[in-house]
Amino acid sequence: MDLTFAPEEEAFRAECRAWLEANVPRGLPSGDTRDGFGVHLEWERALYGARYAVVSWPEEYGGRGASAMEWLIFEEEYYRVGGPQRVTQNGIFLLAPTVFEFGTQEQKDRILPRMAAAEDLWCQGWSEPNAGSDLAGIQSKAVRDDAGGGWRLSGQKTWTTRGAFCTHLFGLFRSDPEAERHRGLTYFLVPLDAPGMTVRGFGRLDGDEGFAEVFLDDVFVPDTDVLGEVHQGWGVAMATTSSERGLTLRSPGRFTATAARLIELRRERADPHDTRLRDAVIRAWTDAEAYRWQTFLTVTRMSAGEQLGAESSMTKVFWSDLDVRMHELALELLGADAEHDDSGWMKGYQFALSGPIYAGTNEIQRNVIAERVLGLPRK
Amino acid sequence: MQFAFTDDQLAFRDAVRDLLARECPPSVVRDAWTNKHGRTDTLWTRLGEMGVLGAALELTDLDLVLVFEESGYFAVPEPIVEHVAVAVPLLPEPTRAATGAITAVTSLEGQGAVAYGNSADVVVAGSDAGVELLEAFEVTTLPNSVDGSRRLGQVSSSGTGSGVQIGDRDVFRRAFDRGALGTAAQLIGLTRRMLDMTVAYVSDRNQFGVPVGSFQAVKHHLADARIALEFARPLVYRAAWSMSEEDPDASVHVSMAKAAAGDAANLTAAKALQCHGAIGYSYEYDLHLFMKRAWALAAAWGDASWHRSRVGRAIL
Numbered sequence: 001m002d003l004t005f006a007p008e009e010e011a012f013r014a015e016c017r018a019w020l021e022a023n024v025p026r027g028l029p030s031g032d033t034r035d036g037f038g039v040h041l042e043w044e045r046a047l048y049g050a051r052y053a054v055v056s057w058p059e060e061y062g063g064r065g066a067s068a069m070e071w072l073i074f075e076e077e078y079y080r081v082g083g084p085q086r087v088t089q090n091g092i093f094l095l096a097p098t099v100f101e102f103g104t105q106e107q108k109d110r111i112l113p114r115m116a117a118a119e120d121l122w123c124q125g126w127s128e129p130n131a132g133s134d135l136a137g138i139q140s141k142a143v144r145d146d147a148g149g150g151w152r153l154s155g156q157k158t159w160t161t162r163g164a165f166c167t168h169l170f171g172l173f174r175s176d177p178e179a180e181r182h183r184g185l186t187y188f189l190v191p192l193d194a195p196g197m198t199v200r201g202f203g204r205l206d207g208d209e210g211f212a213e214v215f216l217d218d219v220f221v222p223d224t225d226v227l228g229e230v231h232q233g234w235g236v237a238m239a240t241t242s243s244e245r246g247l248t249l250r251s252p253g254r255f256t257a258t259a260a261r262l263i264e265l266r267r268e269r270a271d272p273h274d275t276r277l278r279d280a281v282i283r284a285w286t287d288a289e290a291y292r293w294q295t296f297l298t299v300t301r302m303s304a305g306e307q308l309g310a311e312s313s314m315t316k317v318f319w320s321d322l323d324v325r326m327h328e329l330a331l332e333l334l335g336a337d338a339e340h341d342d343s344g345w346m347k348g349y350q351f352a353l354s355g356p357i358y359a360g361t362n363e364i365q366r367n368v369i370a371e372r373v374l375g376l377p378r379k
Numbered sequence: 380m381q382f383a384f385t386d387d388q389l390a391f392r393d394a395v396r397d398l399l400a401r402e403c404p405p406s407v408v409r410d411a412w413t414n415k416h417g418r419t420d421t422l423w424t425r426l427g428e429m430g431v432l433g434a435a436l437e438l439t440d441l442d443l444v445l446v447f448e449e450s451g452y453f454a455v456p457e458p459i460v461e462h463v464a465v466a467v468p469l470l471p472e473p474t475r476a477a478t479g480a481i482t483a484v485t486s487l488e489g490q491g492a493v494a495y496g497n498s499a500d501v502v503v504a505g506s507d508a509g510v511e512l513l514e515a516f517e518v519t520t521l522p523n524s525v526d527g528s529r530r531l532g533q534v535s536s537s538g539t540g541s542g543v544q545i546g547d548r549d550v551f552r553r554a555f556d557r558g559a560l561g562t563a564a565q566l567i568g569l570t571r572r573m574l575d576m577t578v579a580y581v582s583d584r585n586q587f588g589v590p591v592g593s594f595q596a597v598k599h600h601l602a603d604a605r606i607a608l609e610f611a612r613p614l615v616y617r618a619a620w621s622m623s624e625e626d627p628d629a630s631v632h633v634s635m636a637k638a639a640a641g642d643a644a645n646l647t648a649a650k651a652l653q654c655h656g657a658i659g660y661s662y663e664y665d666l667h668l669f670m671k672r673a674w675a676l677a678a679a680w681g682d683a684s685w686h687r688s689r690v691g692r693a694i695l
Contacts, residue, residue: 293613370598
């Protein structure tokens, strides 16, 4: 065991810190509004220009070939200095790992560099009005078009984060009408400006137009935009969910940074003799550290060749519940000012409340933990 | 960053686990509740033969953390942490303690009552004033522990007066941290045991024609316990590493570990009892042996609030 960072990791941290401290923009508007999204894209392109957009990717696709540990270090530094939300996250963190694993060389070369440069902006088309937690109940169809050399997609996707501002959608469609549930699905990559596509943004809890529903009416997709094998989309998609629930989407650096801000807020706002608030802040900080060290343990296992499996469900429940707890505590520290807080805590609270819902509800995650980690009977 | 144990560390753990699986079934733990001394008949000698009792003379806190975790898993009714982690490294003449010929216990400020004092041969007593070795002492019996195998007392020196000074304030603080760390590791083991017992029970117990473990309400209780274990354990291993490396923040890391491990064990005890239903509430069933050890150890060596308060002094 060696819990120190290697000299080259420390050097990488110092390099990230210096650049981020000099360049991270302050006070950006929400990236979940049309105008704000544009502002965030400028930041994403600045990150790309300095090769910080996708540090863990190979250099030929715009990254630095950073190790998992270096990526975690980058995330710690990014959120430590208060770096903005990543409006490109659904592409770079959810789709990209799947493209690296299942994509053809042609797909990698075509998709990844433009994704890294924030030229193509990807949103996720999985959920449907009648397929949420029961994702395998997807009804949107893909019908074979042999003459055109591709597929024709029809149906409706919803809860598509930032769909109204993105350029492309990755999604699951039922390609074999005879097959049921997890079988007979195919993973497609679709431009949102393709004929037959209609995208309608709508408001989230906080009022921002961060959601969209996407209607597909006989949209043609060529065979070259199928990711992985036809009818094998479920298995392809599950590789992405592991990334989403696990450490890539919400790395520990976000939560250690929030915990540090909470300590500051307590210093400014709390009666120093209030031991209950004091204990709650220390608990939040300790939990964030626990996530950090659990992640280092996990990364060590992965670097020894182990696959991340159902354990990622534990991670997802832990960080999402922790995020809600930390924001509740912040609002308590703000007292009556919480109502009109514009320092980010009230906004952050509303976003934190989505954590136990998105990426598979925490109820579904607990089922997964019980069945696949503990081995309890499914039925 | 290499957050993993070595093959040697894992092999030592496995050897101890095999011994305890053979020699410390729940019947042995239960016997310690009612026998004269609250301990086992033979396990102390076996642990001495295996080299566990004197292991800290050669090995680090990190080498031993998994051994303490296993001793928690089997709820070993012996003063393993007090003797192995805290006392033996401080004894001027540790040979007989290392073989198990004598038992050393601890009376350090902050640990709570002295456990196993009734059968101790020597006591390592300490406070910020320093650490001393008591060879002549009296034990005043305290009210029973919730865990019937932990015979509690208070220790005072007797005979020729005070004991032999064997350490200063820094030695005391390090000794206390070793006790808290070993106890945190035992709480991790206890958490694992209660989870294992409950998973086995709810997989086997049928109601409404199906295993009760197939119901989501039961699954979610146990998922929460498993999550608490998942995020407490790395803090314990990290604290063990910090102690071994004499990291200046090791005390803070130990406190994070003890608080998280105690909370995880208490949560798991409650979930385990609920998921067992009435059988878990019966005295004849073994679950309570582990629950009560968990309650006792979560409170001993500084409870979660005490340790968080110590963390707070470093970070707030």
